[in-house]
Amino acid sequence: MNIIVLIKQVPDLVEELELDSSGKDLDREWLKYKVNEFDDHALEEALLLKEEHGGTVTAMALDGQDIDKALYAAAAKGADRVVKITGLEGNPSNHEAAKAFANAISGMDYQAVFTGVQSVEDRDGQLPVLVAHYLGIPHVSVVSGVKIEGDKAVVYKEYGGGMMAELEVDLPAVLGIQAARETPRYVPVARVRRAMRSTEMEEVSAGDVSGAAAGSEVARMFKPETGQGAEMLEGSAEEVADKIVSILKEKGIV
Amino acid sequence: MKVLVVAEHLNGKLEDITFEMLGKAKELGTAEVALLGHNAKDLAAQLGKADSVIYMDSPELAEFNPDTYSKGLKAIVEARQPDIVLVGNTSMGMDLAAALSVDMGMPLVAYAIDVAADKVVSSLYGGKMNVESAVSTPFIASVLAGSFPADAGRGEGSPAVEEMAAPDFGSVKVRFKQLIEPEGGDVDITQQPILVSVGRGIQSEDNLPMAEELANKLGGAVSASRPIIDNKWLPKTRQVGKSGLKVKPKLYLTLGISGAPEHIEGMKDADLIIAVNTDLKAPIFDYAHYGTTVDLFDLVPALTEKL
Ligand SMILES: Cc1cc2nc3c(=O)[nH]c(=O)nc-3n(C[C@H](O)[C@H](O)[C@H](O)COP(=O)(O)OP(=O)(O)OC[C@H]3O[C@@H](n4cnc5c(N)ncnc54)[C@H](O)[C@@H]3O)c2cc1C
Ligand SMILES: Nc1ncnc2c1ncn2[C@@H]1O[C@H](COP(=O)(O)O)[C@@H](O)[C@H]1O
Numbered sequence A: 001m002n003i004i005v006l007i008k009q010v011p012d013l014v015e016e017l018e019l020d021s022s023g024k025d026l027d028r029e030w031l032k033y034k035v036n037e038f039d040d041h042a043l044e045e046a047l048l049l050k051e052e053h054g055g056t057v058t059a060m061a062l063d064g065q066d067i068d069k070a071l072y073a074a075a076a077k078g079a080d081r082v083v084k085i086t087g088l089e090g091n092p093s094n095h096e097a098a099k100a101f102a103n104a105i106s107g108m109d110y111q112a113v114f115t116g117v118q119s120v121e122d123r124d125g126q127l128p129v130l131v132a133h134y135l136g137i138p139h140v141s142v143v144s145g146v147k148i149e150g151d152k153a154v155v156y157k158e159y160g161g162g163m164m165a166e167l168e169v170d171l172p173a174v175l176g177i178q179a180a181r182e183t184p185r186y187v188p189v190a191r192v193r194r195a196m197r198s199t200e201m202e203e204v205s206a207g208d209v210s211g212a213a214a215g216s217e218v219a220r221m222f223k224p225e226t227g228q229g230a231e232m233l234e235g236s237a238e239e240v241a242d243k244i245v246s247i248l249k250e251k252g253i254v
Numbered sequence B: 001m002k003v004l005v006v007a008e009h010l011n012g013k014l015e016d017i018t019f020e021m022l023g024k025a026k027e028l029g030t031a032e033v034a035l036l037g038h039n040a041k042d043l044a045a046q047l048g049k050a051d052s053v054i055y056m057d058s059p060e061l062a063e064f065n066p067d068t069y070s071k072g073l074k075a076i077v078e079a080r081q082p083d084i085v086l087v088g089n090t091s092m093g094m095d096l097a098a099a100l101s102v103d104m105g106m107p108l109v110a111y112a113i114d115v116a117a118d119k120v121v122s123s124l125y126g127g128k129m130n131v132e133s134a135v136s137t138p139f140i141a142s143v144l145a146g147s148f149p150a151d152a153g154r155g156e157g158s159p160a161v162e163e164m165a166a167p168d169f170g171s172v173k174v175r176f177k178q179l180i181e182p183e184g185g186d187v188d189i190t191q192q193p194i195l196v197s198v199g200r201g202i203q204s205e206d207n208l209p210m211a212e213e214l215a216n217k218l219g220g221a222v223s224a225s226r227p228i229i230d231n232k233w234l235p236k237t238r239q240v241g242k243s244g245l246k247v248k249p250k251l252y253l254t255l256g257i258s259g260a261p262e263h264i265e266g267m268k269d270a271d272l273i274i275a276v277n278t279d280l281k282a283p284i285f286d287y288a289h290y291g292t293t294v295d296l297f298d299l300v301p302a303l304t305e306k307l
Helices: A037-053 A067-077 A094-106 A127-135 A189-198 A237-250 B016-028 B041-046 B066-080 B091-104 B205-218 B226-230 B261-267 B296-306
Strands: A002-006 A009-011 A033-035 A056-062 A081-086 A112-116 A139-149 A152-158 A164-170 A173-179 A201-205 A217-222 B002-006 B030-037 B052-057 B084-088 B108-115 B119-124 B129-134 B139-143 B160-165 B174-180 B194-198 B221-224 B251-255 B272-276 B290-292
Touching: A002 A037, A033 A037, A037 A056, A037 A067, A037 A112, A037 A139, A037 A173, A056 A067, A056 A094, A067 A081, A067 A189, A067 A201, A081 A094, A094 A127, A112 A127, A127 A139, A127 A173, A127 B091, A139 A164, A139 B066, A139 B091, A152 A173, A164 A173, A237 B272, A237 B290, A237 B296, B002 B016, B002 B066, B016 B030, B016 B084, B016 B139, B030 B041, B030 B066, B041 B052, B041 B160, B052 B066, B066 B091, B066 B160, B066 B174, B084 B091, B091 B108, B091 B139, B194 B205, B205 B221, B205 B251, B205 B296, B221 B226, B272 B296
Parallel strands: A002 A056, A002 A112, A056 A081, A081 A201, A112 A173, A139 A173, B002 B030, B002 B084, B030 B052, B052 B160, B084 B139, B108 B139, B194 B221, B194 B251, B251 B272, B272 B290
Antiparallel strands: A009 A033, A139 A152, A152 A164, A164 B174, A217 B129, B108 B119, B119 B129
16 A cells, blocks of 8 residues: 655744735745645554555655655654655646646556645645546545555545545545544654655656646735624733623623 | 536535525526436425526435546536536535536636636635635636525525436446444534634643633533544534534634634624634634633633633
8 A cells, every 4th residue: 555645835824924015925935834734634644554554655745845844754754755846836826736746646656645635725726636637536535534445445524514424435546634533643853853864855857737727817815804803802811801701791691 | 607506415405505606606697506416306496596407317426426426517517618617615515626627627716705707716824815816717616615695595486407417427436335423422512502612722632621611600511623623632523613513602702713714614603702812813803703812821710710
């Protein structure tokens, strides 16, 4: 069972988001990046399956901001290979990124591709389904939990209200992972440093991604109007607590 | 403008997102609903607001299946040539929209909160930024739940229902096994008048008793955002949001929840929302009635003490 896990660096939303001078993108100069939280789950699920069934886990990403660190962290957690796709300039659309991944993956020996279910900046659609369609293999999104039974995977797809569908999928397939069965493992920085020295970073060219444009363009970005917004309660913890108590009393809640 | 709305149904029931998109489609032009299923034609009777319904029946479409539904939808879009296709940005819709985009070479704009003939506005970055895309028809937009009022898409009427034969599905690579209902939890959060809802800001499982104590004082229960459930600090039955439960309590008090669209979907109709979050820019404050940036670890003990 060889599993390829796609990993993406996304802006850390704890930081303030500012626009650049074009007004069409974030000002990325000071932006802090972190691994998409769902990718940690995708990697965890892949590592759990490797522990159960053997095989390899390959972490793959497009070249870009802070990506080496993220790939080495995956290696430290147990990924056997780390692969960086090079040659896509600027901010590729998700269609282009998906085509580049499909180009790189199609020649490899693999049974499954795991991605995070979505990220905070996939304007032209979620990547797992795009990759699957470029590869011509089946896909399931919003997956929490995967079991392997021979050349098939049994997956749990989440709907609303805590409802789940159990689906059986022929491998190879692409799965958009929402949550792993276990909380994603943590590795200390020292282990990541060791992985940096002992792991070879492979580079693969993105290949031809023409014909995979998003088909739309960003006209502008803007912060959502805050509607009426909340009435902000100012003061110390004691003062704010008093204000909340009087609001609750006034509304007859306490 | 010909708009095709992809109906979503689960367990024999049309989901709200269908009506939300149908209302918007009527605003944009003529609205046709694509209804795929098996012995599900009766559902068309609830689509009174539609100008027409195109119904595709097959045993292979009895339950949602990313493989057969994608192939069926592609056949419908090829036959009807709509200007705009509206799909839910939902668990089911995610498996359809991008597939259709590649199959038909049609642009896709996801996380749509507004749609017009030449532009789509998406809510990205966890609700912290809106992005307007310039598009031209034909295109696909996947619509975030709760963006348009469902009532605008509900109404009396009997739209013409046209049946279309399912295409040859070829070799089907995904098979539906069963639907798994959530296990009953200790507390039904949908029935609680007061919810103290904790998010990642609570930092550790060890801090949950603090929220429990506050909930007890208020006569309510503790609910949570998704990361708390994924960490297994609380059972799935306590999750509020897109893949959790929808709640409408008298009071929804959030502690350390940022207000991602997937969370907002589950609680925005609460009568009174009070948000505690140290980040003044957190989207939760757009939906809360009252808010404070006081640290929850200072506020909760003070508030519990005063109740
Ligand atoms: C298909 C899909 C379905 C999903 N379904 C759901 C769902 O049903 N429910 C759900 O909740 N999410 C769901 N999500 C996840 C969602 O996208 C967000 O990741 C999640 O809601 C974030 O949870 P949070 O607000 O607790 O965490 P964060 O976004 O990390 O926010 C934590 C907040 O705590 C604040 N904070 C930190 N420390 C303090 C402090 N000391 N005092 C006060 N505030 C503090 C921070 O400022 C921050 O805003 C889903 C995602 C996907 C892709
Ligand atoms: N540029 C990228 N590099 C690596 N992985 C990506 C990239 N874009 C998307 N992915 C993968 O696809 C998942 C879904 O992201 P999204 O592109 O937002 O749909 C991510 O969590 C990654 O697993």
